Amino acid sequence: MSLKRYGQKLVFLALAAILVMGLPIVAGAQEMANGITAPADGATVKGSVEVMGYASDPNFKKWQLDLLPGGDPNAAIFLALGNTAGEVEYALNTVGLPDGEHALRLRVVRDDSNYSEYTNKFTIANTGAATSQPKPSDTSPMARDIVDTAANFENFKTLVAAVQAAGLVDTLKSDGPFTVFAPNDAAFAKLPAGTVDGLLKDPKALANILTYHVLAGEVKAAAVKDGLSVNTVQGSPVKFSIMDGKPMINGANIISTDIMATNGVIHVIDSVILPPAAGAAAAETKPAAMPENGIMAPKAGETVSGEIEIMGHAMDPNFVRWELALLPGSDVTAPIFLTSGEEHGDFTYTLDTTGLPNGEHSFRLRVVRSDGNYGEYFSKFVIENK
Numbered sequence: 001m002s003l004k005r006y007g008q009k010l011v012f013l014a015l016a017a018i019l020v021m022g023l024p025i026v027a028g029a030q031e032m033a034n035g036i037t038a039p040a041d042g043a044t045v046k047g048s049v050e051v052m053g054y055a056s057d058p059n060f061k062k063w064q065l066d067l068l069p070g071g072d073p074n075a076a077i078f079l080a081l082g083n084t085a086g087e088v089e090y091a092l093n094t095v096g097l098p099d100g101e102h103a104l105r106l107r108v109v110r111d112d113s114n115y116s117e118y119t120n121k122f123t124i125a126n127t128g129a130a131t132s133q134p135k136p137s138d139t140s141p142m143a144r145d146i147v148d149t150a151a152n153f154e155n156f157k158t159l160v161a162a163v164q165a166a167g168l169v170d171t172l173k174s175d176g177p178f179t180v181f182a183p184n185d186a187a188f189a190k191l192p193a194g195t196v197d198g199l200l201k202d203p204k205a206l207a208n209i210l211t212y213h214v215l216a217g218e219v220k221a222a223a224v225k226d227g228l229s230v231n232t233v234q235g236s237p238v239k240f241s242i243m244d245g246k247p248m249i250n251g252a253n254i255i256s257t258d259i260m261a262t263n264g265v266i267h268v269i270d271s272v273i274l275p276p277a278a279g280a281a282a283a284e285t286k287p288a289a290m291p292e293n294g295i296m297a298p299k300a301g302e303t304v305s306g307e308i309e310i311m312g313h314a315m316d317p318n319f320v321r322w323e324l325a326l327l328p329g330s331d332v333t334a335p336i337f338l339t340s341g342e343e344h345g346d347f348t349y350t351l352d353t354t355g356l357p358n359g360e361h362s363f364r365l366r367v368v369r370s371d372g373n374y375g376e377y378f379s380k381f382v383i384e385n386k
Contacts, residue, residue, distance in 0.1 A: 015135040034118055036088075036106050041120040046094060051079075051104060053088040053118070059111040064256065067092070068103040071121060076105065078153070078256045079266065081184075083373050094124045104148075113245040114334075146172045146180055149261040157273040158188040159195060165200045166207040172214075176263035179215040181249055182274045190271055190316055190375075208234060212275040218265050221257035236275045243378045244332050249273060250379060253296050270375065285356065295363050295379040302383040307352045310363060312377075315344040317375075318370040324349055330380060353383045 038052040039045050055063035062083050066076040080090045088106065101123050109115040147169055150156040157181055163169055172178065188196055199206040211234035219230070226242040236248050247254040252271035259266040271293075297311040299306050314322035321342045325335040339349050360382050370375040 034106070034108050034116060036104050036118055036120045039120075039122045042122065044123045044125050046124065046126045047092055049092045051088070051090040051092050053106050054086065054351070055088050055106060055108045056080070056085040057110050060113050061109045062255075063088060063098060064109065065090055066105045066107070067097075068105055068119070069098070071101060071103040073105065075190050077262065078259050080155070081103075081255060081268075093360065094126060095152050097126075098123055099124050099127055115287075117132045137302060144261055146176070146178060146261045146266060148173075149259065149266060150180075150182060155184045155186070156182060158185050159183060162188075162200065162206055162210060164198075166203050166210050168207060168210060174263065174264075176216075177218040179217065179219040179263035180266045181213045181215075181238075181252075181254070181265065181269045181273070182266050183213070183252075183269055184255075187252070190306050192315070196288070209272070209274060212236060212238070212273060213269075220265055221254075222269065226252075230284050231273075234275055238273065247319075253327050253375075264289070293367050293375055294377040295365050298379070298381045300379050301381065303384050304353060304382065305385045306354060310338075310349045310351055312365050314341070314345055314365065314367045316369050316375065319344045320368045322347065323366040323368065325364045325366070326351070327362040327364055327378075329358070330360055332364070335364060354385055355370045355386075356383055358385060 033052075034055055034057065036051065036053040039049055051065065053065075062081060063085075064081050065079045065088065067079055069075050069077065080088075082088065101121060101351055103119050103121045106118045107115050108118070144152060147160070147163060150163075151160050161174060172180070184360065185312050199209065202304070212232050214233040215230055215238075216233055224240050224242075224247050226240065228240040229237045230240075231237050241248045247257075249269060250273040252269040254267050254271050254275050256268035259268070293312075293314055293316065295310065295312040298308060310324065312322075322344075323340040324338045324347075326338055327335050338351065342345055360380060362380045365377040365379075367377070368372050
């Protein structure tokens with residue numbers, strides 16, 4: 001038998017073995033690859049379009065889907081966010097978007113805050129022949145004010161209703177510019193049952209809370225620095241922090257940034273932030289008086305020694321449990337489990353720091369919900385034992 005025919009026979013036997021064992025040759029490998037599968041790259045679309053894709057990575061944390069008008073990544077418009085690995089689905093209404101070439105961007109974020117991006121180009125042709133360079137129009141997302149921009153996204157329904165109930169529509173439609181830290185619907189759902197309904201019936205208290213989410217002037221993500229404190233339209237300051245590379249405002253995670261509007265910019269946050277209880281309206285309402293999820297003691301930046309008492313608060317809709325961990329040197333990749341609990345509300349834990357290395361460390365509180373998602377809250381402190 002010639003060497004060539006012998007090689008062909010080996011290939012044939014290998015393929016036969018694969019088929020007998022029931023193993024696919026390449027099936028599934030492409031189907032499970034990260035990326036956008038619909039609309040197809042280069043497709044021409046109009047009206048309502050189903051966007052489909054797949055997002056999964058080792059140490060997967062979340063995926064984010066953005067529209068890039070004209071294919072420009074500097075003008076990204078947030079579309080959707082998901083915390084579950086696997087299939088991505090989103091219904092995009094292209095009516096009102098300018099005809100021409102655009103792109104979709106899928107960002108798959110990992111626990112270490114690194115991410116991979118996947119894009120595909122498509123052409124919108126709703127009103128006629130498409131042009132390669134779309135021109136802005138009055139109905140373009142970039143031509144909408146803050147209120148209309150928020151209303152254009154499905155995950156701001158509660159916020160839009162709250163802005164209307166508080167009588168702030170005209171203010172947020174004015175020239176501004178404003179910076180709005182916008183809680184999404186999931187953020188409002190974290191509040192205790194009945195809180196949102198109660199606030200919608202109390203415009204004064206509601207306006208007090210909402211204006212605490214608004215800054216006068218346009219502040220983009222690049223301007224946010226660790227420790228930065230800025231006064232809000234409500235009058236009280238908010239404080240920014242950077243924890244493990246992730247931006248936060250008053251302990252709430254900033255999960256999407258720089259959604260541009262004609263009169264300012266919107267950043268999406270995962271929790272409703274409450275003004276200080278000293279505010280008159282805040283003091284009169286139950287939601288403002290309730291402690292937020294987080295670690296209350298030791299205080300952030302405090303120096304401790306010997307035996308210390310850790311105090312915190314853990315509460316979420318569909319609460320399952322809370323977990324407390326020590327992060328030596330504030331390293332999130334080396335947590336030391338301390339304790340957990342299945343009762344929501346206040347908790348305490350005693351830790352003997354003797355034997356732990358002196359220097360900066362962090363506590364991490366993880367509040368887990370029944371859907372498997374969770375919120376994380378950090379507090380840095382310094383051990384100084386002799």
